[in-house]
Amino acid sequence: AQKITQTQPGMFVQEKEAVTLDCTYDTSDQSYGLFWYKQPSSGEMIFLIYQGSYDEQNATEGRYSLNFQKARKSANLVISASQLGDSAMYFCAMRGLNNAGNMLTFGGGTRLMVKP
Amino acid sequence: DVKVTQSSRYLVKRTGEKVFLECVQDMDHENMFWYRQDPGLGLRLIYFSYDVKMKEKGDIPEGYSVSREKKERFSLILESASTNQTSMYLCATSPPISNTEAFFGQGTRLTVV
Numbered sequence: 001a002q003k004i005t006q007t008q009p010g011m012f013v014q015e016k017e018a019v020t021l022d023c024t025y026d027t028s029d030q031s032y033g034l035f036w037y038k039q040p041s042s043g044e045m046i047f048l049i050y051q052g053s054y055d056e057q058n059a060t061e062g063r064y065s066l067n068f069q070k071a072r073k074s075a076n077l078v079i080s081a082s083q084l085g086d087s088a089m090y091f092c093a094m095r096g097l098n099n100a101g102n103m104l105t106f107g108g109g110t111r112l113m114v115k116p
Numbered sequence: 117d118v119k120v121t122q123s124s125r126y127l128v129k130r131t132g133e134k135v136f137l138e139c140v141q142d143m144d145h146e147n148m149f150w151y152r153q154d155p156g157l158g159l160r161l162i163y164f165s166y167d168v169k170m171k172e173k174g175d176i177p178e179g180y181s182v183s184r185e186k187k188e189r190f191s192l193i194l195e196s197a198s199t200n201q202t203s204m205y206l207c208a209t210s211p212p213i214s215n216t217e218a219f220f221g222q223g224t225r226l227t228v229v
Binding site: 006009033043052107109 | 212
């Protein structure tokens, strides 16, 4: 079974500052993938970034980076230079890569609020 | 672009009614998912299908069933709707390549009265 834990229900960050959203996971799979999604108030789910368990380097996509610590089973999302448009719900998710079904499990989410 | 379409954005049903939520995708993806989203609980997987007529229970299948007769369509069925099934329902799809993200529909906000 897979489990994702996001311990921060809500966070504030000042515009233009960096912020880290925490994500820890638990799985018995040897190979797995970790995903972050953004959900603005409109409700759509926007894919942000992916990290494979065997990737040696931390993933980066523009202002998003993933601080992947495999031994600690954590995959924290770092957003640099926060913008007002970053205010949204953020979800961490994982999928076992050896699972024929590729079931995708989500955490409870973190609501990020960017202050001007 | 992948398009995942859910049949309704908003739905109001009465307790005891049979409810069908439809999801259609146009990208020939094998995997399809149904989640419900509730505040503080994130997205919880109800059912998952990895092929036509194949289904797997997720974390909260009780009170729900699914149907996948065609590859592009995945239906969620509430046999007898109850007020505790009032929620946002999200459909998602992905190819079998596991390092690829899932694509979501716009969601259906279901209210059971």
